[in-house]
Amino acid sequence: MGAFVTQTYHAKIYITLRPSVLDPAGTAVQSGLSHMGYRNIDHVRIGKYVELEIQAADEAEATRQIDRVCAQLLANPVIENYRFDLKPQAVSLGGTP
Amino acid sequence: MGAFVTQTYHAKIYITLRPSVLDPAGTAVQSGLSHMGYRNIDHVRIGKYVELEIQAADEAEATRQIDRVCAQLLANPVIENYRFDLKPQAVSLGGTP
Numbered sequence: 001m002g003a004f005v006t007q008t009y010h011a012k013i014y015i016t017l018r019p020s021v022l023d024p025a026g027t028a029v030q031s032g033l034s035h036m037g038y039r040n041i042d043h044v045r046i047g048k049y050v051e052l053e054i055q056a057a058d059e060a061e062a063t064r065q066i067d068r069v070c071a072q073l074l075a076n077p078v079i080e081n082y083r084f085d086l087k088p089q090a091v092s093l094g095g096t097p
Numbered sequence: 098m099g100a101f102v103t104q105t106y107h108a109k110i111y112i113t114l115r116p117s118v119l120d121p122a123g124t125a126v127q128s129g130l131s132h133m134g135y136r137n138i139d140h141v142r143i144g145k146y147v148e149l150e151i152q153a154a155d156e157a158e159a160t161r162q163i164d165r166v167c168a169q170l171l172a173n174p175v176i177e178n179y180r181f182d183l184k185p186q187a188v189s190l191g192g193t194p
Contacts, residue, residue: 006137014146015146016148026147029171033166033170036170038162038166040103040151041149041150041151041152041162041166042150043150044147044148045148045149046146046147047145047146047148048145049111049112049113049146050123050126050142051141051144052127052138053138053139053140054135054137054138065137069135073129073130
């Protein structure tokens with residue numbers, strides 16, 4: 001319709017602490033699990049999982065923007081790593097309840 | 098060697114708020130992105146991403162235990178959904194730095 005045609009992409013973003021960074025929350029969960037009897041579980045690391053939708057001209061542009069958003073806002077690059085998957089959203093004409 | 102041989106599995110667990118549950122953190126991030134100029138991003142939802150290692154006799158046993166751990170400790174089933182992937186860990190004889 002307009003001058004720009006955009007596509008909606010669904011992004012799944014995984015943010016994890018760098019391996020060298022201590023994870024007190026993960027340690028607490030592991031200790032809780034051990035108290036519950038799960039002594040066979042270790043290396044618990046807790047990160048963030050972000051889903052969002054982005055409108056962009058193409059996948060390269062969406063990738064570029066998500067990468068910037070991760071580095072600037074979602075993750076702390078000093079202590080965290082991030083990675084993400086992008087998937088074009090199917091165009092839906094009806095609403096979902 | 099012993100009476101029981103176990104295999105180590107690496108689990109990736111994704112915990113998300115149920116779609117009907119409000120996500121104030123996601124809304125805050127979306128608002129921040131909008132202020133930064135990213136008005137093409139919406140439906141931001143923030144969840145948890147947990148990695149852990151579990152020792153179990155087989156994949157079915159590991160799956161059963163991770164499912165219980167999610168329902169009992171990691172997720173709040175009233176407001177959160179969870180899903181996970183399991184992968185057998187390659188046996189490593191050397192250490193990684």
